[in-house]
Every structure is written in structure tokens, then in C-alpha cells.
Amino acid sequence: MSNRVLIVSPHFPPINAPDHQRVRMSLAYFEKFGWEPHVLAVEADYVEGIQDPLLIKTIPCSVPVTYTKALPVQQTKRIGMGSLGLRSFPYLLRAGNDLLRKKDFDLVYFSTTIFTSMALGLLWYRRFNIPYVLDFQDPWLSDYYRKTGVTPPGGHFKYELAQLEAKFLEPKVLSKVSHVISVSPAYPETLQQRYPNLRSDQFSILPFGASESDFELLPSLQVKQTIFDPKDGKRHWVYVGRGGDDMANSLRILFLGIQTERQRNPELWQSVHMHFVGTSYAQGNRAVKTVEPIAQKLGVGDLVTEHPHRIPYFEALQVLSDSDAILMIGSDDPSYTASKLYPCVLARKPILAIFHQLSSVVNILHSCQAGQAVTFASSDQPQKLLPEIITQLNWLISIPKGFQPQTNWSAFEPYTAKAMTSQQCAIFNQCFVTSNKSKSL
Template sequence: MTHRVLIISPHFPPINAADHQRVRMSLPYFKEFGWKPHILTVRPEFIEGVNDSLLAKTIPQHIPVTYTKALPFQYTKHLGIGSLGLRCFPYLLQAGDRLLSQTKFDLIYFSTTVFITMALGARWYRRFNIPYVLDFQDPWLSDYYEKSGLSPPGGRLKYKFSQLQAEILEPIAVSNVNHIISVSPEYPKTLQQRYKHLKAEQFTVLPFGAPESDFEQLPSLNIQQQIFNPKDGKRHWVYVGAVGNIMSFALRVLFLGIQSQRRQNPEVWESIKLHFVGTSYASDHRAVKTVEPIAKELGVADLVEEYPYRIPYFEALQTLIDSDAILLIGSDDPGYTASKLYPCILAKKPILAIFHQQSSVIKILNKCRAGRAITFTSGNQPGDLLNQITAELNWFLSLQKGYQPETDWSAFKAYTAKEMTRQQCCIFDLSLN
């Protein structure tokens, strides 16, 4: 028997937004596990971001998609409203009401970081008696920036407004939720402490699936990345992804290690270039560099090139493929998990990760033997890790060009998109019971 699931994912291809990844990677396998998906999303022209037409072509053609409007950003920005959630909420509400009235769905699944749309789950449960599942890919209501004293992305005023929304809407969203999926084991702990009616059996920790199929088709796309020339004789170390203030500790560890190592062997570093790509959360002229200032502070700015703008998804994969080594920079938040880990492993390049010791990235990286990791705790200072980072940098420098890690691919199978979709559908099945 096949069941129908309505998937709410306002960021969806062809917009290159990170929070469509779970849905996109699951779509080819839902039918195999007994589920027929229908996507409810926002039309691409209403979404601020990198338009990636190649990404849209990876979506199976038979999947029905209902597109809805949102208030245009070019008008609402003058009122200080840029959030897609606020701009699309009434349209998603209307479109969802119509779909659920006209078609029988067995389950509603919210897979998005446009968190305020999750409040619609409680409304639709009351009106249509359809169970719903929430997928928390990041924390919604959080006191992290208040405790750390760091400046949040977008500034404190914007962040306080988003947190006010969370204080109001998160309790509504979880009031009648059937199950909650989380990419991090820390989120379930926080939510159970905050909402006493939620039980441990209502949570499943489920990372994103690895995009194997994307790497399989990458050679046929003939993508040319524009970040560096892989044939210029230099060795290019690459990091792809946003860099917020929460990652400044790991960056300081890295640059402090380079500073120390270069003093001892300056000639070795003449051929090394570090590239940080897509580091800003903004996608337009508001994008600012956050890595180069730290590199300058620690005297290694001449080795570092930062491209703060987001690049199309497949170009980002090609940048990893063309690199000589991959850097993974982690947050000082123990609950942070990096979905970008799997593409880095699939690129088959040496990996150096700097993460909090409680991050799931460390567990996965070690289990698959796909790279080297330096871990820290909340009480560490960058200098405490100097011996570790210099040892790992020496290892990086000793590798021959073209080196591939001896990854345990049998262990990696547990993180493939198909396996993650199977686990997803098991959760869906339980939600019906």
C-alpha cells in the first residue's frame, strides 16, 4: 500500500538553498519505501538566492509540485521584512488548505529552515486530523548568541525579531507533533527540556543523506569552477560553506597553526593557497568577508583567498573535486552538525576537520576513516591546540599530490541517501500508527 505525504519545503530547486537537501536526496527513493510525495513550495522568483537550473534537473519529473507566491522581496525590504517565512506564510496557508481539502494525504512533513511555516502543522492537524512530522535542521528557538556574546548573522535586531517569532510559534508547532527528526542529538535534549509533553520516542536523529548520484553525474556536466586554476602548480586547500562568528574559534586554531608552522618552514608554504568559498549568509552586495580579517590578524592573509558569495551547487562540488585537500571548519556549538561533510567525503580528498568534540561530524569522520580531526571543548583556547594542529598540518603537507584517503565505504553506506530515506519512511509509517 502506498501512502501520500505532503512535504512543506519553501526553499526548493532550482534555488540553491541548503535546506532543500534532505527532500531532494530522498525523492528518488520514497516510492520504493511505500510513500508518494507531493511538494508544496514557493515559486523561485520570490526567493533570494543563487538560481541553479542544473539542480532543478535532478528532481524526478513524476513528483508533483505545487508552487505558491510570496510577497516580493524588493517591496518588503523597505519595510525591513526580508524573511521568506513571513513573506510566504499566508500563501502557503491558503495553498495548503486547498490541497488538503481536495486530496487525501496521510501525513504532512515539514523539511525546512523556514521555521515559522512549521506552525501550520498544528493548524492542519486540528482542521484535517492529519499527523505531521517536523524536521529540525537547525535550532529554531535558541539562546546561543545571548550566552556566547557573539553577533548573530544579520545583526542583533533582526535576530531578536526572529527569536520573538520562535518564542510564539515554536510551542504551537510542537503542540500536536507526531514525530521530530533532528540532524543533531543536542536538539532533542533541548526540546524535551523545554516541552514536557514531548517524549524521547518522538525523536529520531537523522543526518542528511550523502549525494552519491550528484557525484556520479558531475563528470557529464562539464562544470568549470572559477575559484582557482587546478593546473597552476600550487596546492589548493578548500572550504565551501558559510562561516559565521560561531566558527571563529576553529579558524583561529587553523591560522595559528599555519602561522607557527610557516615560521619553521617558510619555503613549504610558498605553494599553498587556502580558498574559502560561499562564506557569507547573504547572496548579494551585503555579503562580507569574515575569514580574511582573522587570517590578517594572525599574519597568514597572503595564503588565504575568500570568495564570500554563494556559488551554484554543482560548481561547489567541482571545486571540491579540483582541490588538493578539504578543510572542514566547525562551530563552537556542541550541537552543530555539518551537512557538507558527505560531499567532502565523496570528493575523495584528504580532509582536515576542526570541530567541537561532541559534534556528530567527528563520529562519522572517524567511523568512515575519511579524514583527520582536531577536537576542542568549550573551555579551550586556540593556543591549547597548537601542537595538534601543527602535527596535522605537517601530515597534510607530507601528502603526495593526488592522494586519496582509504575511506571505509562499507561504513559509509549507513549515510547514503537511500538508507536515510528508508529511515525517514519508517518514521512516516510509525506516525500513521
């Protein structure tokens, strides 16, 4: 007999958002490991973001999803409140109350970067005595941007408001949490220092899983990507993911290496063009390019095209599949873990990653032998990494078109969606047993 878990994921298909990735990829395997899921989300019309109807095809028909409304952003922005967390909170609360009252759930699971919604866990714990698990894909309360001076995504004003809310809510929500999942080992260490009442056995490090089924589905969808023409004879190197000031160091390392090598052998680089896709969270005219200015400053702007707007999920997979090589650009934040690593590996293309040496991406990439990585320390200047990046660029430009890396798929298996869901459900089991013991006392 399966246990039942209510999954709160405000961003959910058809919205194309990375923070529902773990939930979406796990849904096909929950019942196999003894848990029956029910998703609570916000209707797409109330969410700012790209809609990708094809994502619905990846959700098992047997999984029930309850969608709620939210306050319309067109109205709330007039008073400076665009946050989905605040706009949807009363609706999620009401819908969750109804579900928990009518159905026998054993656990509530939050997997989202809409942190405000995590406060529902505390309310439902007090009302229904039901344990809750928080899945942190990013830090909620963080001083990273304040310390570094880097401009946060969305700007300083929105960031400061979010941090003010986090200072108030995070300690309350974590006071009764059963378990915390994090994609990075750095955040649990911070939380245990911040909240000494939390035990080490209440934390688990769990990267996102790799959805092999998405790539199996891709050919049948006949998706056409509009970023480049894969048959124009050029070598198309692609990066798909966010930009930002915290990635400037990695970009400088890359472009400085290309500038140096092109001066030595300009003809070799005539066929190369790099595409940076989906680098801005903003929509429309608010989307600002953060990659092209760095490329232009380092003299390689003619080799770079930045497409700041986000594109649908399966189109992004098609971009990776059509490319000749994949670039992975990392943050100067050591705790940054790129969920986009797994699609890059599954695309079976040569990968060149530039990441902080403490990022978990580096170990995963090396253990799977799926690509090459140039790593840097926080104090390193781009010039110091020049010999290493040149070596890797020479490798990347010398390999023939159609080259596939000799990925160690046995080593990659623990990072698949099925393997990660197994670990998730083991955590759920532990919380369920602990909760039942405490109720019986």
C-alpha cells in the same frame, strides 16, 4: 499501495539552499519505501538566493511539485519584513488547503529552516486531522547567540525578531506534533526539557544523507568552477560553507598552526593556497568577509582568499573535486552538525576538520576513516591545540597531489541518501499507524 506525504520545503530547486538538501536527496527513494511524495514550495522568483537550474536535474520527473507565490521582497522590505516565512505563509496555506482538500494525504512533513511555515502543520492538523512531522536542521528557539555574545547570521535585529516569533509559535506547533527529526542530539534534549509533554519516542536523530548520484552526474554537466585554476601547480585547499563569529576559534587554531609551521619551513608553504567559499549569507555589497581578517591578524593572509558570495551547488561540488585537500571548519556550538561533511567525503579528497569535540561530525569522520579531525572543548584556547594541529598540517602538506583517502565505504553506507530515506519512511509509518489508532478510538 503507497501512502501519500505532503512535503513543505519553501526553499526548493532551482534555489540553491542547504535546507532542502534532505528533501531533494530523499525524493528518488520515497516510493521504494512506500511513500508517494508531493512537494509544496515557493517560486524561485520570490526567494532571495542563488538559483541553480542544474539542481532541477536531480529531481525525479515523477515527483509533483506545487510552487506558490509570495509577497515580493522589494515591497515588504520597506516595512522591515524580508522574511520568506512571513511573505509566503498565506500562499502556502492556501495551496496546502487545496491539496489536502482534493487529495488523500496521510502525513505532512516539514523539512526547512523557514520555521514560520511549520505553523501550517498545526493549522492543517486542526482542519484536516492529519499528522505532521518537523525536521529541525537548526534550533528554532535558541539562546546560543545571547549566551555567547556571538553575532548571529543576519545580525542581531533580525535574530531578535525571529526569536520573538519563535517564543510565540514553537510551543503551539510542538503541542500537536507527531514526531520531531533533528540532525543533532542536543536539540531534542532541549525540547524535552522545554516541553515535558513530549515523549522520548517522538524524537529521532537523523543526519543528512549523502547524495552519491550528484557526484555521478557531475562529470556530464561539464561545470567550470572559477575559484582557482587546478592546473597552476599550487596546492589548493578549500573550504565551502558559511562563516561567522562562531567559527573564529576553529579558524584561529588552523591559522596559528600554519603561522608556526611556516616560520620553521617557509619554502614548503609557498605552494599552498586556501580558498574559503560561500562564507556569507548576504548578497552583493552586504557580503562581509569573516575569514581573511583572522588570517591577516595571524600573519597568513597571503595564503588565504575568501570568496564570501555563495556559488551554485554543482560548482561547489566541482571546487571540492578540483581541490588538493578539503578543510572543514566547525562552530564552537557543540550541537553544530555540518551537512557539508558528506559531499566532502564523496569528493574523495584528504580532509582536515576542526570541530568541537561533541559534534557528530567527528564520530562520522573517524568511523568512515575519511579524514583527520582536530577537536576542541568549549574552554580550549587555540594555543592549547597547537601540537595537534601542527601534526595534522604536516600530514596534509606531505601527502602527494592526487592522494585519495582509504575511506571505509561500508561504514559510510548508513549515511547515504537511500539509507537515510529508509529511516525517514520508518518514522512516517510509525506516525501513520499511531494516527490511525487515535482516529479509531
